[in-house]
Amino acid sequence: MEVAAQKVVEHATPAVMEFVGQTESGHEVEIRARVSGFIVKRNYVEGASVKAGQVLFEIDHEPFQVQVNAARAELAQQEARHARARANLARVQPLAERNALSAKDLDDAVANEHEAAAAVDRAKANLAARQLDLSYTYVRSPVDGMASAASQMEGTYVSAQNSQLTTVSSMDRMRVNFSVSENQLLKLQSARDSGHLAVPHDGQYEVEITLSDGTIYPERGRITFADPTYSQQTGTFLVRAEMPNPKRVLRPGQFVRVSVIGASFPAAIAVPQRAVMRGPKGDFVYVVMSAPRGADGQAAFKAEQRPVTLSDTVGDDWLISEGLHAGDNVVVDGALKLSAGAPVAVSRQLPSQAPAAGTH
The missing domain is CATH 1.10.287 (Helix Hairpins)
Known part of the structure; x- marks a missing residue:
C-alpha cells in the first residue's frame, strides 16, 4: 500500500488560549442628582460625546x-x-x-x-x-465620554442621590471581561508543571480580540486583573484585560473572542489532523516502521498503529502530548485503507514543518 508520510519534529510554538469575553467601559459613571427638584432642561444629545464639566441637566x-x-x-x-x-x-x-x-x-x-x-x-x-x-442644579459630567439615554425627562421631580439621570462611559480605554473555568485552570497548571507549557517570566500576557464579524481588533491589550476567588454560581473566576480604544471602535457590551497570548509549547509535536484516526480504544495514528527484508533483499516497511493523546489544535494540525516522538514517520495520506501491520511503501515523503500557533 502506497502512502504519504511526514517525519515528526519538535518545535517551540506559541500557545494561544481562547475565551469568550464582553467589553465594558474603563470608567463608567452614573450621573445622579445631588439636590432635589424639577428637571427644567436636558442639555446634551443622547448617545453623543460629552466633555468633562459639560452641563447635562438643569434642575430648577x-x-x-x-x-x-x-x-x-x-x-x-x-x-x-x-x-x-x-x-x-x-x-x-x-x-x-x-x-x-x-x-x-x-x-x-x-x-x-x-x-x-x-x-x-x-x-x-x-x-x-x-x-x-x-x-x-447644573448637573455636569465628571469625565469625557459617551452619554447614554436620559433616565429622567424634563418636568420630572428628582430626589437627591436616589435619582439616576444618565450614564457617561469613558471610551478611550475599554475593559474586556472573560471567565476561566476551574477545569481550564487546572489543565493549564498541569501543563505548566509538567513542562509542556511555558508561561511568560514576567507574568504579562497580551490579549488580542476578534469582533463578531471576524475582524481582528488592531490594538492589543494586557491582563490587568484576575479574581482569586471562584464564583460559586458559575465555577469560574473573572479575568479582566484593558484595551486601548483610540478610534472608539469598541463599545460597552460587545461580545468578543479573546485570545490570550504569551505562553508557548517549548517542544510541540504536531501532525496533520487527517493523519489522526479514531478507533474503539481512542485516537491513533499509523507510524511507518521497518519490517524484515523481502526475498529480493529490498527494505520493507509496515504500518504500526500508535495510540496518541491529543492536546490542542494548531491550524490544520493536532498537537500530540503523548504517543509520538521526534523522528517518527507518521502516515498522513492513505491511512484510511491501512490496518495494523500492513505492508506500506512511502511513495511521497512530506516535508516536516513547525506548527503555527496552538490554542489551549
Whole structure:
C-alpha cells in the first residue's frame, strides 16, 4: 500500500488560549442628582460625546437662588453685629486698663465680640453650602465620554442621590471581561508543571480580540486583573484585560473572542489532523516502521498503529502530548485503507514543518 508520510519534529510554538469575553467601559459613571427638584432642561444629545464639566441637566434653580440670597443677607446681618461688638470692645478696653470698668463688663464685651465673630463664620459656611447646592442644579459630567439615554425627562421631580439621570462611559480605554473555568485552570497548571507549557517570566500576557464579524481588533491589550476567588454560581473566576480604544471602535457590551497570548509549547509535536484516526480504544495514528527484508533483499516497511493523546489544535494540525516522538514517520495520506501491520511503501515523503500557533 502506497502512502504519504511526514517525519515528526519538535518545535517551540506559541500557545494561544481562547475565551469568550464582553467589553465594558474603563470608567463608567452614573450621573445622579445631588439636590432635589424639577428637571427644567436636558442639555446634551443622547448617545453623543460629552466633555468633562459639560452641563447635562438643569434642575430648577430658583428655590436655591432664594436660599443663597437669604444666606447672603444673614451674613451681612452677622457682619454688622460683629462690627458693632468689635467697636464696643475697642471702647471698653481703654476704660478697663484705667480701672474705670469692671472686669465683668470687659469679659462680657470680649465674649460678645467672639460670639459675633463665630456667627459670621457660621453665616459664611451657610452661604457656601447654599451656593454649593445652587451649583448642583447644573448637573455636569465628571469625565469625557459617551452619554447614554436620559433616565429622567424634563418636568420630572428628582430626589437627591436616589435619582439616576444618565450614564457617561469613558471610551478611550475599554475593559474586556472573560471567565476561566476551574477545569481550564487546572489543565493549564498541569501543563505548566509538567513542562509542556511555558508561561511568560514576567507574568504579562497580551490579549488580542476578534469582533463578531471576524475582524481582528488592531490594538492589543494586557491582563490587568484576575479574581482569586471562584464564583460559586458559575465555577469560574473573572479575568479582566484593558484595551486601548483610540478610534472608539469598541463599545460597552460587545461580545468578543479573546485570545490570550504569551505562553508557548517549548517542544510541540504536531501532525496533520487527517493523519489522526479514531478507533474503539481512542485516537491513533499509523507510524511507518521497518519490517524484515523481502526475498529480493529490498527494505520493507509496515504500518504500526500508535495510540496518541491529543492536546490542542494548531491550524490544520493536532498537537500530540503523548504517543509520538521526534523522528517518527507518521502516515498522513492513505491511512484510511491501512490496518495494523500492513505492508506500506512511502511513495511521497512530506516535508516536516513547525506548527503555527496552538490554542489551549
